[in-house]
Structures are given as C-alpha cells and as structure tokens.
Amino acid sequence: MGIIVQKYGGTSVGTPERMRVVADRIVKAADRGDRVVVVVSAMGDFTDDLIELAAQIDPEPPEREMDMLLATGEQVSIALLAMAIHATGYRAISFTGPQVGIMTDHGHTKAKILEVRADRVRAALEDGQIVIVAGFQGMTPDGQITTLGRGGSDTTAVAIAAGVGADVCEIYTDVDGVYTADPRVVPDARKIDEISYEAMLELAANGAGVLNLRAVEFARNHGVVIHCRSSFTDIPGTIVREAYDSMEQAIISGVTCDSSEAKVTIRDVPDHPGVAAAVFTRMAESNVNVDMIIQNISEAGTTDISFTVPETDLVRARRAADAVVQELGAREWVVDESIAKISLIGAGMKTHPGVAAQMFRALSDAGVNIDLISTSTIRVTCVVSGDDAATAVRALHASFGLSEDEITIESIPGCGEGE
Numbered sequence: 001m002g003i004i005v006q007k008y009g010g011t012s013v014g015t016p017e018r019m020r021v022v023a024d025r026i027v028k029a030a031d032r033g034d035r036v037v038v039v040v041s042a043m044g045d046f047t048d049d050l051i052e053l054a055a056q057i058d059p060e061p062p063e064r065e066m067d068m069l070l071a072t073g074e075q076v077s078i079a080l081l082a083m084a085i086h087a088t089g090y091r092a093i094s095f096t097g098p099q100v101g102i103m104t105d106h107g108h109t110k111a112k113i114l115e116v117r118a119d120r121v122r123a124a125l126e127d128g129q130i131v132i133v134a135g136f137q138g139m140t141p142d143g144q145i146t147t148l149g150r151g152g153s154d155t156t157a158v159a160i161a162a163g164v165g166a167d168v169c170e171i172y173t174d175v176d177g178v179y180t181a182d183p184r185v186v187p188d189a190r191k192i193d194e195i196s197y198e199a200m201l202e203l204a205a206n207g208a209g210v211l212n213l214r215a216v217e218f219a220r221n222h223g224v225v226i227h228c229r230s231s232f233t234d235i236p237g238t239i240v241r242e243a244y245d246s247m248e249q250a251i252i253s254g255v256t257c258d259s260s261e262a263k264v265t266i267r268d269v270p271d272h273p274g275v276a277a278a279v280f281t282r283m284a285e286s287n288v289n290v291d292m293i294i295q296n297i298s299e300a301g302t303t304d305i306s307f308t309v310p311e312t313d314l315v316r317a318r319r320a321a322d323a324v325v326q327e328l329g330a331r332e333w334v335v336d337e338s339i340a341k342i343s344l345i346g347a348g349m350k351t352h353p354g355v356a357a358q359m360f361r362a363l364s365d366a367g368v369n370i371d372l373i374s375t376s377t378i379r380v381t382c383v384v385s386g387d388d389a390a391t392a393v394r395a396l397h398a399s400f401g402l403s404e405d406e407i408t409i410e411s412i413p414g415c416g417e418g419e
C-alpha cells in the first residue's frame with residue numbers, strides 16, 4: 001500500500017460544491033488502497049481578500065501579524081474539507097502546518113521550510129484516517145506562525161511528500177498540466193507529458209504559473225516525483241522528475257512570459273570603478289531582489305545602469321534609487337513597470353547552436369524590439385515592452401514549432417546540426 005499526497009489549489013476548493021467534488025476524488029484514491037494525505041490552499045481569492053483587508057488597516061503591516069492573518073485562510077479550507085470527507089462516510093482529520101511539524105525559519109511572509117516532523121501525519125495514516133494539512137504555513141522553532149510566500153501550498157505538499165516518503169505528490173490545479181506556453185496566449189500550445197526538474201525549474205522561475213518554484217526546488221532536492229494535473233478531469237497531467245537516460249527531453253520545452261518585474265534605470269552615473277558596486281549594495285541593503293542588469297556604453301564620462309526588480313520590491317527600490325542618485329551624483333532614476341520578460345527554455349540548448357539567433361530573428365520578424373537579454377545554460381530571456389508580450393510568445397512558439405512533435409531549429413549556414 002502506497003502513500004500519495006494530493007494538493008488542491010484555491011480554485012479547486014473555491015465553493016462548497018467544488019469542495020464536495022474534491023472530497024469525492026480523495027475518497028476514490030483511498031478506495032484504490034492508497035493512504036492519502038491532502039494539502040489544501042485557501043478557498044478561491046481568500047488570501048487576496050485578507051491582504052486587501054490588512055491594507056485597509058495599515059499599508060505596511062507588521063509581517064508577523066500578516067502571517068497570523070494569512071494562515072487563517074488555509075485553516076478554513078482544511079476544516080471544511082475534512083467535514084466534506086466525513087459527509088461521504090470516510091474518516092478524515094485536519095491539521096495546521098504547525099500541528100504537523102512544518103518547521104520554518106523566521107522569514108515572515110516568505111519563510112523557508114527547515115524540517116518536516118511528519119510523525120503526526122504518519123500516526124494518523126496508520127490509524128486509517130485521511131489526513132488534511134493546511135498548505136502555505138509553518139512554525140518557527142520558538143513557536144511563531146509563518147507563511148511560505150504566495151503559492152506556498154505546493155511547497156507544503158512536496159515537503160510532506162518527502163517527509164512521509166510518498167510515492168508521488170499530485171498537484172491538482174485548474175489546468176491539466178504544464179504547457180509549452182500559456183494556452184490562453186497560444187491556443188495550440190501542447191501539454192508536456194514528462195519534464196526534468198532542471199527544465200521545470202527554469203519554467204517555474206520564469207513565469208510558468210502552474211507550479212511554484214520553491215516546490216520544484218524542494219522536489220528536486222528530495223527526489224519527490226510531482227504529477228501536476230487538473231482537478232476537473234481524470235486525464236493524466238505532467239510528471240516532473242529527475243531526467244533519466246531514455247527520457248524524451250525536448251530541445252525546447254517552452255516559452256514563458258513574466259510581467260511581474262519592472263525596469264529601473266539610473267541615468268548619467270559617473271563611469272568609474274566602484275559605481276556598480278555602490279548601486280547594487282544599496283539595492284541589496286534595501287532587500288531589493290535584482291535580476292537582469294545592463295550597463296550602457298559610457299558617453300562623456302557617464303553611463304546608464306538598468307536592472308529589473310520584482311514589482312513587489314518597487315517601493316524599496318525607489319527609496320534606494322533616491323539614495324543612489326544622491327550618493328553618486330547621478331542625474332535621475334526612472335522606472336518602467338510595463339516590461340515583460342520572455343524566456344525560451346530547453347535542456348537541448350546546451351548542445352544546439354543557433355537557438356538564441358533564431359529567437360532574436362523571430363522577435364525581429366514579429367516587429368518586437370528587445371530591450372535586455374540574459375541567458376543561462378538552458379534559457380534565453382529577452383525583456384520586451386509589455387504591449388509586445390503576447391506577440392513575442394506566439395512568434396517564438398511558432399518559430400520553434402512547439403505545437404508539433406518535432407521542434408524546428410533553423411539550420412544556420414555553415415553550421416552542422418547539433419554538437
């Protein structure tokens with residue numbers, strides 16, 4: 001008899017009716033003979049509503065109190081879901097994150113899981129219960145309640161799966177798997193049947209909203225197999241696991257779009273050693289997460305430095321930019337919030353030359369201007385204007401033939417295919 005962990009997101013448990021549908025799915029899994037642990041998110045937009053509520057009291061609320069507030073969302077769902085399972089005649093018991101020993105650091109509102117003491121979950125499973133655990137929350141060693149950052153329930157599910165040695169962690173959501181691009185933007189995007197942690201990490205880090213990045217990291221570090229699938233159908237979704245020899249690894253796995261960052265430019269900073277260090281020290285001290293950086297060619301002894309930051313860090317970034325302009329005698333800083341980061345991701349890039357060239361050509365053919373570029377071994381990212389985001393994603397998806405079984409890499413004159 002195996003153990004499976006199932007995680008249901010906010011949409012899947014958004015109403016009492018949906019809660020009952022989920023309860024049926026859970027008891028079906030129990031009927032198949034598996035022991036089942038369920039991790040659940042807050043209902044629908046509950047977390048957003050709580051954030052909104054807090055903002056009406058204090059625009060910058062203390063993070064400890066924010067966690068006390070946000071943790072209530074999941075506590076509502078676990079109790080209701082346990083009731084829904086009881087109503088079907090099965091035995092279920094709900095637990096909060098702290099109750100099942102999800103131990104975290106002190107990073108309120110974005111805490112990291114340090115340890116999972118899953119004894120209580122194991123004991124309840126032994127006792128024949130279906131175990132329902134609140135996602136997104138944990139406790140510090142000295143007993144403070146924490147939350148794991150938005151979308152953190154995926155991470156709870158993976159951590160519990162690792163803690164109880166589950167065969168699989170099924171993440172149920174409102175889409176039926178991981179796609180080559182957002183199907184709302186690219187109607188002929190293809191579902192990926194199986195993908196390596198490596199490629200999934202890049203997809204998740206660059207705007208593929210289906211799986212939480214930290215959950216994928218945790219899964220990779222602990223070898224947890226994830227099955228990402230729809231709570232509305234029975235069709236198989238996407239399996240995320242360690243790459244193995246005969247795994248069909250796509251040259252390009254997909255195209256993502258991330259509109260959650262903004263671009264900050266510091267204009268006319270003096271061009272001498274130590275300037276970049278001064279800018280980014282200020283940003284780091286203000287707890288601003290800097291991503292892509294570009295320094296323009298200097299003219300008349302000054303230069304422009306641009307970088308991207310999450311929009312959620314903008315208040316702090318603006319304050320830090322003020323200080324930088326003062327300190328360095330730069331002209332000014334400007335923020336562009338309407339940017340989009342378009343990424344092309346695939347393990348095969350390591351061995352296929354010409355991918356970046358084809359990407360830039362496809363964007364230029366579609367009339368999309370590239371602002372910043374960055375790469376990793378399996379990713380090329382271009383920052384473009386937000387207005388061009390959908391055009392860019394569609395152009396790349398078509399250029400690389402991502403709807404087809406075979407990816408199209410245009411041959412480059414004078415270059416062999418592959419290695």
Ligand code: ASP
Nearest residue numbers: 041047136150151152153
């Ligand atoms: N309820 C939390 C959120 O909305 C956690 C989650 O859904 O995973 O971010």
Ligand code: MG
Nearest residue numbers: 259261337339
């Ligand atoms: Mg933006």
